[in-house]
Amino acid sequence: MVSQIRNNKHCQCPVEATLEVIGGKWKPIILWQLRTEKLRFSGLQQSMQGISPKMLTKQLRELEEDGLILREIYPEIPPRVEYSLTEFGKTVLPVLDALCKWGIEYLGRECLLDDQSLSDRS
């Protein structure tokens, strides 16, 4: 798995390296959306208000390159592509969960995403 990770030489700090993989404006949301179900490109685009197709493509390619998500192409007419979390991708969910919990507890942000399945938040 590790071999699939982009080797960003400028990332020496593991925190920075992690943020390089799961951080940014869109990646946490993408990972969160894929947490429970496979989604198509158009499905993801709809669930992420305001993202352009170019940006969504870029984020998905990077997540795929890092081995977090799987891209399955069905050679149909019209074409269908489904994205899902890999087993490796699932290992970041607890980390996202930690970020989410701190945001809710200390920043008073409500979780606009589906907050039912935060692992064991009371």
Add this chain to the structure above:
Amino acid sequence: MVSQIRNNKHCQCPVEATLEVIGGKWKPIILWQLRTEKLRFSGLQQSMQGISPKMLTKQLRELEEDGLILREIYPEIPPRVEYSLTEFGKTVLPVLDALCKWGIEYLGRECLLDDQSLSDRS
């Protein structure tokens, strides 16, 4: 404490809101450096290879504005300013720890910072 947080209207997702506060290239490192000791501006600058004074100032101001760090000014000649974590700032350490651990475990990054005091990493 919460009232001290900048109200970024564009941050609805708590994960994004958290990353707004502790994310980026420099903030995790600053918080990490301050974890065990007060540091002066020059001390921080030395421990963070390559950061410009302008950028360091900006990051410190934002962290202060968000209530994570305390800025103490000693009216001496030459002037002395010391930065330290607030109690609120200490609450993010476990989150940083989670990011750090994932980076080390799954990205194979070594912790170049002082990795002794990662809470209870075996």
Add this chain to the structure above:
DNA sequence: CGGGATCCCTAGAGATACTG
């Protein structure tokens, strides 16, 4: 449907020099 290609454009980072 699921993108790619192109153009544009500005926020923000670096470098350098200066100051109370």
Add this chain to the structure above:
DNA sequence: CAGTATCTCTAGGGATCCCG
């Protein structure tokens, strides 16, 4: 010492149009 002030410059995001 602990920062500002100024300038420059480019990576990266939005908008638009096109393609297999």
